[in-house]
Amino acid sequence: MAAVKCKGCGAQVWTKAGACPVCGAKPSRKAKVLAWVALALIVFVVLKGVFSGEPAHTTAQKSTPMDVAEGVTASQSMPELSSGPAPIRSGALDSYTKATHPKIYAKWGAEGAKKIEAHQKLAADLIATSGRCDAVSIVGLSEQRSSPPSNIVVFVDCENGQRFYIGPNDLGSPLKSEAERALNKESAISICRDSVRAAAKFPSSVNFSAFGTVAETNKTTGGTSVYMDFESKNELGNLIPQRATCVFPVSGKPELRVGSR
CATH class of the missing domain: 3.10.450 (Nuclear Transport Factor 2; Chain: A,)
Structure with a gap:
């Protein structure tokens, strides 16, 4: 039931009331119609808000791509995509000195030790940029496969378990891990x-x-x-x-x- 303003005294009068309880004036037909129209609009807006799942006092807004992206970021962590080379862990590359590897140093000499370290660095960079290694964890000389003065073969181990052997002729050739070379x-x-x-x-x-x-x-x-x-x-x-x-x-x-x- 709607209320209208009495044109005689200004008091609020229910539309179903025959006269104003304050001054006795009767509300006009036009005022009653306007009151019912206003009430109908209020009911329509409330019902629209209830059935659309939106507050009745707000205007519906469409979600933008920015809103969706922000919501996803807030609710879950997005996977990190690596666009660069795999990391080479600190301490992965061995150092060949008289103190750390006396037998290898005695066999290869100072110049040979420098060549081994240089080859290690090239091999680590090669595997790190191959896209087939998650992280280079260990690089070392394969003593069984190497022989001085220039046949240097190093192994490169990745954290995902893959191992690669890199010899002097492997730096420019297609790479295969030991698992890929295995007998099926x-x-x-x-x-x-x-x-x-x-x-x-x-x-x-x-x-x-x-x-x-x-x-x-x-x-x-x-x-x-x-x-x-x-x-x-x-x-x-x-x-x-x-x-x-x-x-x-x-x-x-x-x-x-x-x-x-």
């Missing part, structure tokens, strides 16, 4: 089975366990190992349960070990 597991299992049969006294008697074969590749060294359960006959004709271990390094000769289980 299917081939390793097949070769291991053939090796077990060849090493058995009675190859035809070899019976491999259906669930006793496991193959794994070391992410850092790239070496693939196969563990295989089997049975084979001995000299007396008895079936003996055995286990074979086949190791396939990236560089070097594969190894077969067989023992009882």
Whole structure:
């Protein structure tokens, strides 16, 4: 129910009242109509606010891309995208002095030590900018693969477990980590089975366990190992349960070990 202003005394009079309770004047028809229109507008605005989920006293505003971005930033952390090279951790590069590496220093000499350190820096920069290393953690001389005066091979280890060997001819060639150079597991299992049969006294008697074969590749060294359960006959004709271990390094000769289980 709406109220109007009495034109006689100015008091508020309900539209349904026949006359003003103060002065007795009757409200005009026009005032009643205006009062009902005003009441209808108020009800419309309130209902619009309720059903649109917005306050009735505010104007609806569309979200802008800036509003959305700000809301996302406030509610969750955005992933960091690296556009530059991977970091080289402090202390990752080794220093070859008479005090720190006396054997290597004696073998390579002062000039050789400087060459090793220079090659380390080039190798670390190469891997850091390759896009395949999260962070360079360790760089060092591979003594087994290196020989003075100029055959310098260093290994570069990344925090994601990848290892790269960089020799004097690798700085300008396509890079492969040790894991990428590894023998695949299917081939390793097949070769291991053939090796077990060849090493058995009675190859035809070899019976491999259906669930006793496991193959794994070391992410850092790239070496693939196969563990295989089997049975084979001995000299007396008895079936003996055995286990074979086949190791396939990236560089070097594969190894077969067989023992009882």
